[in-house]
Amino acid sequence: MSLPGALKTGLFDNVWVQFYNNPPCQYTSGNVGNLEDAWKQWTSDIPAKKILLGLPAAPEAAGSGFIPAADLISKVLPAIKGSPKYGGVMLWSKYYDDQSGYSSSIKTHV
Helix, strand or coil: CCHHHHHCCCCCCEEEEECCCCHHHCCECCECHHHHHHHHHHHHHCCCCEEEEEEECCHHHCCCCCCCHHHHHHHHHHHHCCCCCEEEEEEECHHHHHHHCHHHHHCCCC
């Protein structure tokens, strides 16, 4: 079975989606449109209870798609947190989070 087929079975409670390293679905400097459109597609197409926003914890953690904490808090989270399927944020990776302190800077907002 393919991944899309498996995800559509409804057997998954939580799905962690990588919203980076994929320009059509990631945030780009000041523009939340692509990420918001992708979020809406994931939350409407996948019958999971919760979808988590997967992000790099530092610019060095991914080829593209890093969101500065201030932009995540002021632009991205307001666009997606109202979704009943919003499950939080996951970060790649612990090493980069330890270096950047990203999770500490966003934890009260997610």
